[in-house]
Amino acid sequence: MKTVLEPFRIKAIEPFRITTAEERRTLLEQAHHNLFLLRAEDVMIDLLTDSGTGAMSAQQWAAIMTGDESYAGCRSFYELEAVVRELTGYRHVFPVHQGRAAERILFGCLVQKGQAVPNNAHFDTTRANVEYLGAAAVDFVAPQARDLAQPNLWKGDLDVLRLEAWLLRQPKGSVPIGLLTITNNRVGGQPVSMANLRAVSALYRRHGIPFFLDAARFAENAWWIHRLDPDWQDVPLPAVARAMFDLADGCMISAKKDGLVNIGGLLCCNDAHIAQKVRDLLILTEGFPTYGGLAGRDLAALAQGLREVLDPDYLHYREASAHYLASHLQALGVPVVQPNGLHAVYVDARAMLPHLPPEQLPGQALACALYLQGGIRTVEIGTLMFGHPDPATGREVLADHDLVRLCLPRRVYTQSHIDWVVEAFAELVQQRTRIPGLRIVEAAPILRAFTAKLAPVAVPAPVAG
Numbered sequence: 399m400k401t402v403l404e405p406f407r408i409k410a411i412e413p414f415r416i417t418t419a420e421e422r423r424t425l426l427e428q429a430h431h432n433l434f435l436l437r438a439e440d441v442m443i444d445l446l447t448d449s450g451t452g453a454m455s456a457q458q459w460a461a462i463m464t465g466d467e468s469y470a471g472c473r474s475f476y477e478l479e480a481v482v483r484e485l486t487g488y489r490h491v492f493p494v495h496q497g498r499a500a501e502r503i504l505f506g507c508l509v510q511k512g513q514a515v516p517n518n519a520h521f522d523t524t525r526a527n528v529e530y531l532g533a534a535a536v537d538f539v540a541p542q543a544r545d546l547a548q549p550n551l552w553k554g555d556l557d558v559l560r561l562e563a564w565l566l567r568q569p570k571g572s573v574p575i576g577l578l579t580i581t582n583n584r585v586g587g588q589p590v591s592m593a594n595l596r597a598v599s600a601l602y603r604r605h606g607i608p609f610f611l612d613a614a615r616f617a618e619n620a621w622w623i624h625r626l627d628p629d630w631q632d633v634p635l636p637a638v639a640r641a642m643f644d645l646a647d648g649c650m651i652s653a654k655k656d657g658l659v660n661i662g663g664l665l666c667c668n669d670a671h672i673a674q675k676v677r678d679l680l681i682l683t684e685g686f687p688t689y690g691g692l693a694g695r696d697l698a699a700l701a702q703g704l705r706e707v708l709d710p711d712y713l714h715y716r717e718a719s720a721h722y723l724a725s726h727l728q729a730l731g732v733p734v735v736q737p738n739g740l741h742a743v744y745v746d747a748r749a750m751l752p753h754l755p756p757e758q759l760p761g762q763a764l765a766c767a768l769y770l771q772g773g774i775r776t777v778e779i780g781t782l783m784f785g786h787p788d789p790a791t792g793r794e795v796l797a798d799h800d801l802v803r804l805c806l807p808r809r810v811y812t813q814s815h816i817d818w819v820v821e822a823f824a825e826l827v828q829q830r831t832r833i834p835g836l837r838i839v840e841a842a843p844i845l846r847a848f849t850a851k852l853a854p855v856a857v858p859a860p861v862a863g
């Protein structure tokens with residue numbers, strides 16, 4: 399069937415203001431062509447991120463009312479701890495206010511200057527938290543992920559052969575932790591196979607390196623394994639998820655994704671020594687370990703979100719929505735990263751706008767054009783986010799790709815909203831050669847994409863003749 403059947407009814411609605419193209423032109427200029435600097439009320443369809451932007455269920459709102467706000471030992475913590483232990487099997491469960499708090503605390507406990515942290519691909523905050531400590535964040539993207547247009551399976555995998563060779567060259571004790579990000583957000587939201595999870599786990603274990611999952615989208619990764627790996631298609635989703643967690647020593651979770659909450663995160667581990675260090679730093683910087691920077695009601699909503707997220711009807715709807723968007727864009731000739739992820743569809747802006755050299759930030763240029771066209775906010779994942787000026791020459795070091803990520807907030811938009819996005823793309827495809835490039839006018843030295851100011855590159859006037 400062609401229709402995406404959203405497996406929920408809508409009980410509360412959130413109106414958005416309809417803006418005109420003229421208004422959006424002014425708003426974009428005021429935001430210095432950086433969509434992070436727009437006010438959300440000036441956006442109609444917000445596909446900036448799937449993080450903290452989902453809609454909670456009636457059961458989650460009910461849980462909010464029953465959250466226990468006691469400072470120490472609140473009931474909501476013990477409920478959450480029981481749900482997380484059942485899901486992951488990890489002994490020690492710490493709530494934190496969001497994913498990057500888990501990163502800061504875990505790395506703060508384990509990582510030292512001069513060391514290196516391997517991963518299939520670090521997302522931006524994860525990389526920044528490693529680098530902030532003076533360590534190197536090293537990515538091992540799988541070879542099958544290099545060609546964006548090829549619908550290869552398991553593009554999220556870590557390149558185990560390259561990691562193995564690299565580990566042999568590292569001085570003893572210089573790799574304090576090994577990571578694997580499921581799904582691989584940096585690489586098109588692609589899943590990691592169970593075979594790769596096993597191989598990575600075995601390799602880290604052989605080298606005595608604690609293995610942590612960056613498991614923000616664990617349910618979506620479990621869904622792909624269940625859907626695509628014949629060995630797992632008859633296995634219930636909680637058992638697939640548990641098998642992934644069993645292979646690691648712990649995890650960091652931004653619960654703003656598959657926790658189905660607007661704020662929250664988790665840091666879990668088995669090792670009592672690591673847990674002790676985490677607890678101490680948690681108390682210092684986040685809060686008492688039974689609330690970790692969250693309100694009791696947040697813990698309660700998260701426990702309920704984790705009970706809901708592995709529902710096959712929900713995950714099937716996630717797949718159908720993402721596939722609907724990706725296939726309609728492809729039908730228009732828009733180069734979409736293949737295969738599409740669940741949390742987002744990524745467009746290859748360098749391929750879509752070949753008239754723009756990568757220095758003119760085709761990803762950001764396309765994201766701005768999409769806002770002007772349809773009031774749609776997306777995010778560039780390319781040179782603005784991951785490039786930087788070469789310290790020696792000042793010339794821009796380019797990212798490997800310039801992508802635009804169209805994130806799908808969970809349970810928020812319907813098929814009609816997605817049709818609006820497709821129609822905006824249909825217009826842009828017609829006018830693509832007129833989309834101007836951008837240049838950076840002002841940028842912070844770290845995580846510059848969030849605050850940079852940009853301006854259009856003057857388009858040379860057409861030569862008369």
Ligand code: F0G
Pocket residue numbers: 446447448449496497498499521523524579583612614652653654663
């Ligand atoms: N790890 C991954 C894989 C992520 O995608 C993110 C956040 C984090 C960690 C950090 O979590 O935001 O709760 O502190 N990704 C968001 C995104 C921001 O838009 O993809 P956080």
